[in-house]
Each structure stands twice: as structure tokens, then as C-alpha cells.
Amino acid sequence: MRLTFSHGQERRSFKGKRHRFQHRYGNLVPITELKPGQRGLIKSVCGNRKVTQRLADLGLTPETNISVLKSAPFNGPIEIAVRGSRLAIGREIAENILVQPKGT
Amino acid sequence: MSSCHKNTISNKKNTTKKADLTIALAGNANVGKSAIFNCLTGSHQHVGNWPGKTVERAEGSLRFKGYNIDVIDLPGIYSFSTFSLEELVSREYIALEKPDVVVNVIDACVLERNLFFTLQLIELQVPIIIALNQTDLARMKGIKIDEKRLSDFLGVPVVPTVAIKGTGVYELVEQAIKIAKGELEVRPREIKYGKEVEGRVRKLTTLLGEAKISYSPRFVALKLLEGDEEIKKEVQSVNGEIVKTAEEYAEEIEQIHGESCPVVISSERYAIANRVTMEVQEAAILKKMSFVDRIDELATHKISGYPLMLAALFSVFYVIFSFGGFLSAIISNFFNMFQPQTLGVAQKILWEGVVGGFVAAVTLFLPYVLPFYLLLTILEDSGYLPRVAFLLDNLMHKIGLHGKAIIPIILGYGCNVPACYSCRIMETQRDRLIAAFVVTFVPCTARIIVILGLVAAFVNIEWAFALLLIDLIIIFILGRIAFKALPGESMGMIMELPSLRLPSRRVVLAQTWARTKSIVYMVFPIYIVGGTILAVMQMTGFLQPIGALLTPITVNWLGLPSIVGVLLLFGAVRKELVVVMPAVLFGTTDLSKIFPDPKQMIVLAFVTMIYVPCVATFVMLKREFGWKTASYITIFEIVFAIISGGILYRSLQLLW
Numbered sequence: 001m002r003l004t005f006s007h008g009q010e011r012r013s014f015k016g017k018r019h020r021f022q023h024r025y026g027n028l029v030p031i032t033e034l035k036p037g038q039r040g041l042i043k044s045v046c047g048n049r050k051v052t053q054r055l056a057d058l059g060l061t062p063e064t065n066i067s068v069l070k071s072a073p074f075n076g077p078i079e080i081a082v083r084g085s086r087l088a089i090g091r092e093i094a095e096n097i098l099v100q101p102k103g104t
Numbered sequence: 105m106s107s108c109h110k111n112t113i114s115n116k117k118n119t120t121k122k123a124d125l126t127i128a129l130a131g132n133a134n135v136g137k138s139a140i141f142n143c144l145t146g147s148h149q150h151v152g153n154w155p156g157k158t159v160e161r162a163e164g165s166l167r168f169k170g171y172n173i174d175v176i177d178l179p180g181i182y183s184f185s186t187f188s189l190e191e192l193v194s195r196e197y198i199a200l201e202k203p204d205v206v207v208n209v210i211d212a213c214v215l216e217r218n219l220f221f222t223l224q225l226i227e228l229q230v231p232i233i234i235a236l237n238q239t240d241l242a243r244m245k246g247i248k249i250d251e252k253r254l255s256d257f258l259g260v261p262v263v264p265t266v267a268i269k270g271t272g273v274y275e276l277v278e279q280a281i282k283i284a285k286g287e288l289e290v291r292p293r294e295i296k297y298g299k300e301v302e303g304r305v306r307k308l309t310t311l312l313g314e315a316k317i318s319y320s321p322r323f324v325a326l327k328l329l330e331g332d333e334e335i336k337k338e339v340q341s342v343n344g345e346i347v348k349t350a351e352e353y354a355e356e357i358e359q360i361h362g363e364s365c366p367v368v369i370s371s372e373r374y375a376i377a378n379r380v381t382m383e384v385q386e387a388a389i390l391k392k393m394s395f396v397d398r399i400d401e402l403a404t405h406k407i408s409g410y411p412l413m414l415a416a417l418f419s420v421f422y423v424i425f426s427f428g429g430f431l432s433a434i435i436s437n438f439f440n441m442f443q444p445q446t447l448g449v450a451q452k453i454l455w456e457g458v459v460g461g462f463v464a465a466v467t468l469f470l471p472y473v474l475p476f477y478l479l480l481t482i483l484e485d486s487g488y489l490p491r492v493a494f495l496l497d498n499l500m501h502k503i504g505l506h507g508k509a510i511i512p513i514i515l516g517y518g519c520n521v522p523a524c525y526s527c528r529i530m531e532t533q534r535d536r537l538i539a540a541f542v543v544t545f546v547p548c549t550a551r552i553i554v555i556l557g558l559v560a561a562f563v564n565i566e567w568a569f570a571l572l573l574i575d576l577i578i579i580f581i582l583g584r585i586a587f588k589a590l591p592g593e594s595m596g597m598i599m600e601l602p603s604l605r606l607p608s609r610r611v612v613l614a615q616t617w618a619r620t621k622s623i624v625y626m627v628f629p630i631y632i633v634g635g636t637i638l639a640v641m642q643m644t645g646f647l648q649p650i651g652a653l654l655t656p657i658t659v660n661w662l663g664l665p666s667i668v669g670v671l672l673l674f675g676a677v678r679k680e681l682v683v684v685m686p687a688v689l690f691g692t693t694d695l696s697k698i699f700p701d702p703k704q705m706i707v708l709a710f711v712t713m714i715y716v717p718c719v720a721t722f723v724m725l726k727r728e729f730g731w732k733t734a735s736y737i738t739i740f741e742i743v744f745a746i747i748s749g750g751i752l753y754r755s756l757q758l759l760w
């Protein structure tokens with residue numbers, strides 16, 4: 001079964017599939033686990049199609065470098081830099097963006 | 105007035121003659137399309153520093169070198185998919201209405217992402233010209249773009265501009281006209297995708313060859329592969345086979361790349377945008393943080409962000425409550441000096457209706473509305489609102505919305521009408537409805553005038569703030585109930601954070617003036633007409649029966665004088681009439697003579713704040729959500745206001 005970009009209407013989330021992802025890609029984490037200032041290479045984006053399409057339109061496509069700038073407290077959104085722009089992404093969406101972390 | 109209007113550009117408000125040319129402005133959100141639009145047409149389309157302000161297209165006109173030109177400002181979009189209404193609207197406009205030239209406004213600070221959209225415009229095969237905007241800001245950020253090279257790479261003319269100052273706009277129009285007239289031929293370079301995609305696009309294009317479809321064959325081929333529902337439907341009606349073939353192709357591409365087809369296409373398009381960017385852009389890495397960056401850092405910081413936000417929002421209200429009250433008192437005293445002593449019936453109507461209405465408007469409206477809009481516009485233009493959305497995302501989740509919803513709510517403190525309209529920045533219909541429902545409870549300037557005129561002036565400022573706080577709690581509770589009760593899907597937040605900037609004096613002043621003016625034009629006549637009607641009704645003895653009819657509610661349940669029934673009826677038109685009309689009825693702006701008990705002031709202000717969205721807001725709700733929803737909201741609010749107003753009255757009696 002293909003586990004990368006889902007293209008159905010249903011929500012597929014990363015939660016619970018982590019194990020299998022790690023098996024396939026090695027050390028993948030959602031961007032919520034990166035520290036502020038840390039960079040990562042996008043490997044996969046899960047979630048419903050509307051969300052993944054919007055993210056792709058904004059430049060969050062596989063093999064793109066992103067860096068986490070800030071994370072709002074109380075489980076708030078994550079601010080990232082991607083392709084020269086800054087985006088605020090809600091935590092529930094950010095949890096489905098999987099990256100290969102790089103050093104700070 | 106501004107530098108954009110020098111030379112031969114002159115503005116025309118009404119085009120009776122058919123336009124010679126049509127120019128459409130298209131591009132990402134928050135790149136300055138509306139700024140260019142205003143510069144060209146001299147109108148005051150809403151400009152602000154947050155993505156998603158223009159939700160519907162705006163039209164204006166311009167005379168330039170003897171041409172009558174129609175200018176269309178399209179909403180900002182990142183792509184031409186059909187997931188959002190704005191994207192569909194823009195796409196259909198460009199493809200079906202066929203403007204003579206499309207000005208693609210791009211933000212020089214975020215070239216790569218903007219080019220992603222430019223590439224799609226090129227695929228639509230329409231005549232385009234690029235306005236490379238915000239070049240000044242880019243330079244400050246250490247970004248240098250070789251516009252000549254960019255133009256060569258894309259095969260599209262590029263004009264650098266700084267729209268808010270008007271720089272380059274003249275040349276832009278000149279070039280655009282040349283393109284529209286066919287004097288300057290634009291031959292965009294064809295964008296080639298990877299061979300798996302490109303081969304299939306070509307095959308589909310050949311298949312489509314003869315078919316009559318509103319879009320260019322190449323664009324349709326790509327959209328078919330991306331699984332675009334609208335395009336599929338259109339092609340289906342012409343040739344169902346092609347749709348099936350496209351679906352097979354898309355499946356094959358997915359097999360090869362291991363990603364869904366739309367993502368593969370987006371990735372490849374971005375790869376091209378990236379390559380072009382690398383070729384034309386030099387970005388120096390700035391080590392030093394600028395002053396504005398430092399403020400930004402503090403404003404979104406997890407500890408300092410919240411107190412700063414509270415301080416910013418609180419000080420806006422504080423300044424207006426104290427300054428507005430002070431100024432209003434001066435104006436009111438000034439007018440009272442002229443109050444004539446003895447009058448005939450006709451003069452009395454004239455004086456109390458027309459002059460009374462006018463005086464009340466000036467004393468209550470201008471000292472408050474003008475400074476409020478000034479501060480609101482400064483907040484908007486600085487780009488601070490998206491930061492508030494970032495900080496409050498989690499809080500908004502409690503009422504089933506995400507952070508962006510805070511923007512309509514804050515705008516609602518200005519006027520509910522544009523605030524309901526701006527709920528379109530929410531992605532799903534359900535989120536829009538919840539946001540609009542919540543917005544109708546936000547006390548707009550009109551309602552704050554009531555609170556100010558009744559409570560802050562005659563009780564104390566603490567009670568005025570307390571009412572605002574009670575309102576916030578009500579908003580929160582009702583929002584949460586609506587969220588639990590309404591079915592439908594919701595989407596998380598994905599929001600661009602525009603650069604924070606020092607607000608431009610020119611934009612802020614023009615915007616404040618435009619907003620104040622539009623309200624003043626609407627409101628002054630209503631005050632004066634309302635005042636006259638009320639004065640006539642008083643003379644002819646119509647007021648008592650109406651007041652008496654509502655006595656069970658006003659007197660028995662809410663503990664207010666029976667005249668309040670009439671005031672509340674007028675208040676449904678414009679909420680301030682509740683405090684403006686007593687001036688007409690009793691010839692005094694000293695409301696404590698009518699409401700001797702401060703508790704009555706508080707209850708009346710509270711009921712006025714909640715009881716019904718004003719007529720203009722109702723019309724906007726009807727437009728956005730239909731008669732039924734608008735009526736439900738209105739009925740709910742009336743019932744809710746009466747019940748909770750009575751409860752408040754009784755609680756106050758216990759406390760006082």
C-alpha cells in the first residue's frame with residue numbers, strides 16, 4: 001500500500017502510521033517535532049486532498065527544504081520558512097507534514 | 105493627490121461609454137494588486153497587509169492617452185485549482201471574459217512562489233505582462249532581481265513597480281496597452297514538464313485538438329491530469345473518452361513517481377519556478393536583524409507576544425474611549441450654546457429633527473469613528489493582524505474555527521458589514537457561517553458609541569469595559585455552541601505571514617478617509633431623516649401607542665422607560681440611533697435625565713449591543729448565506745438579547 005500523498009477524499013493522518021513510515025524512509029518526523037531554527041527536507045504530506053493541494057500550491061512539495069521558525073505555545077500553529085515565504089500552519093496540519101530533519 | 109496621477113493619467117468615476125480596453129490584475133494574495141488598482145483608478149479598494157482582502161473582483165476605470173480602460177482587480181490566489189471559490193472566479197474570469205491583457209502582479213520578495221502562479225497564467229495562454237512589485241522592500245531584504253533576464257526567461261515583459269508609491273505604474277500601463285493593441289507581441293516560452301508528464305500532456309492536447317472548450321488545450325490537459333472536477337465536467341460533455349484516458353494517465357504517473365498526480369505536477373512546476381529564480385535573483389544573506397524584524401520577533405514570541413497583543417488592542421479602545429469622550433463633550437457644548445428658546449411647531453420639527461440629528465451625529469460619530477478607523481487601519485496596514493491570528497489559533501479552535509477568524513472579528517469592531525464579508529477568508533462554508541455568526545455579536549463602532557454615550561459618559565468607564573468583556577464571553581460561549589451544533593467540515597489554518605512593516609502614512613490616511621467617508625455618507629442622512637420622522641411622530645402622538653405596545657418587554661422585563669421600545673425600533677436601522685434619538689425627543693444630549701438609574705443605562709447598552717444585526721449587516725448576511733440563515737440569526741439575537749437583558753437587570757439590582 002502506498003503511504004505517501006493520499007489522493008482520496010478521506011483523511012489519512014500520520015498518527016498510528018509512524019511505525020510504517022519509519023520503516024520505509026528511516027528517520028522521518030513531523031515538522032512539529034523540529035526545534036525552532038531547525039531545517040528539514042519534506043518527504044511526504046498526508047491529509048485530505050484539499051489540504052495537500054493547498055500546501056503544494058504554497059510550495060510544500062516533496063524534496064523541498066523548509067525551516068521551522070517558531071512554534072506558538074498551547075499547541076498553537078507552527079511558523080515555517082519555505083521558498084522565501086513565511087507560513088503559519090495549524091498544528092493538526094503540521095503533524096501530517098513529514099520531513100527528514102537536518103542539523104540546526 | 106498622489107504621484108500615480110501625474111502626467112496624462114486621469115480618473116473617471118462613471119464610464120458611460122464602452123471601454124476600449126480591459127486590463128485584469130491577477131496574482132498571489134497580498135502582493136499589491138489592490139494598491140496598483142487604486143493607483144490606476146483613483147478609487148479606494150480595501151488595501152491592507154493581510155492575505156485575502158479582495159474576495160470578489162473590483163472594477164474601476166481609467167483614462168490613459170485617449171483610451172478608456174476598464175481595470176479589474178481579481179482576488180489573490182496561489183493556483184488555479186477549484187478548491188476555493190476565489191481561484192475558480194479568477195480562472196473563469198480570465199478564460200471566459202478574455203481581458204485584453206492580464207497584469208500579473210508579483211511580489212519581488214517571494215519570487216519563486218509568485219512564479220509558480222505566473223507559470224499557470226502562461227499555460228492559460230492569455231496575453232500577460234508582469235508587474236514586479238515591492239522592489240523597494242526586496243532591496244531592503246537584500247534581494248536583487250534582474251528583471252531583464254526574468255523577462256527573457258519567461259518571454260513576458262516585466263516592469264518593476266512600487267505600487268504604494270506609484271513608481272513604475274505609468275510605464276506598466278503604457279506597456280500593457282501596447283500588448284493589448286498588438287504593438288508588442290508577447291511570446292511566452294513554453295514550460296516543459298518532466299518527460300512522463302510532458303508526453304501525456306501532449307497526447308491529451310492532441311486528443312483535445314478539435315474540442316470546443318473555454319480554456320487552452322494545454323491548460324485543460326494539465327487540469328485533467330490534476331483531476332480538476334470542473335474541467336472534467338466540461339470535457340465530459342464534449343468527449344467522455346478523453347476524461348477516461350486522462351484518468352488512466354494520471355494513474356500511470358502516480359505509479360511512476362509514487363506521489364499523486366497533482367502533487368507531481370505542482371512539484372515540477374515549482375522546480376521550474378525555482379530554476380528561473382536561481383537564474384535571475386541574487387539574495388544576500390542579511391546577518392543583522394532589522395528593527396522591524398525585532399518587533400516581529402517580540403510580537404509573535406511565546407511569552408512577550410500575548411501581553412503585547414493585549415496592550416495593543418486595549419490601548420486602541422482606551423485611547424478612543426477617553427479621547428472620544430473628551431472631544432465629544434467639547435463639540436456637544438459648542439452646539440448647545442445655539443439652542444433656540446421659543447419655536448413654532450414647524451420650526452420645532454426642523455430644529456429637533458434635522459439639527460438635532462446632525463448635532464447628535466457630529467458629537468457622537470466623528471470623535472469616535474475617525475480615530476478608531478485610523479488605529480484599525482494602522483493595525484491592518486502594519487501586518488499585525490496575521491500575527492494575532494498566529495497567537496490566537498488555539499483559542500479560536502475552541503469555537504471550532506482557526507486563527508484566521510480573528511481577523512473578521514477584529515474588523516467587526518469597526519463595522520460588521522465588511523467583517524461579515526471578510527469571513528470569506530475562511531476555507532469552508534461552515535467556518536464562514538460560524539465566523540459571521542460570531543461577528544454579528546462583535547460591538548461595532550455604532551454599538552460602541554451607544555456604550556460610550558450611555559455607560560462611559562454617565563456611569564463609568566469600568567462598566568463600559570465590563571460590557572465589552574461580557575460580550576467577549578458571550579461570543580465565546582455562543583461560538584462554541586454553534587460549533588457543536590452545526591454539521592459540516594472544517595479545515596485547519598494555512599496562512600501566509602506577510603512581512604511586518606511600518607504603516608505607510610499615505611495608505612493609512614487614504615484608507616481611513618475612504619472608510620469614514622463611506623459611513624458618514626450613509627449615516628448622516630439616516631440620522632437626519634430618522635430624527636425628522638421621530639419628531640413628527642412625537643408631535644402627532646404616535647410614540648405613546650408604540651411604546652405602550654412593547655411595555656411588557658421594555659418596562660416589565662427589562663426595567664426601562666417605555667420610550668425605549670421606539671428607540672430600539674429605530675436602532676435596528678442604525679444602532680447609534682438609540683442614543684441619537686433621545687436628543688431629538690427631549691432636546692438634550694444629557695441622557696441621565698431620561699434614564700435616571702445608571703442600571704438602566706447599562707441594561708439598555710447591553711440590549712442594544714446584542715439585540716439585532718443592523719439592517720446593513722442583515723443584508724450582507726442574506727447575501728452571503730441566504731434569507732433563511734439571516735432570519736434565524738436575527739430572530740435568535742432578538743430573543744437572546746431580551747432574555748439575557750432581563751437577567752442582567754435583575755442581577756444588577758441584587759448587586760447594586
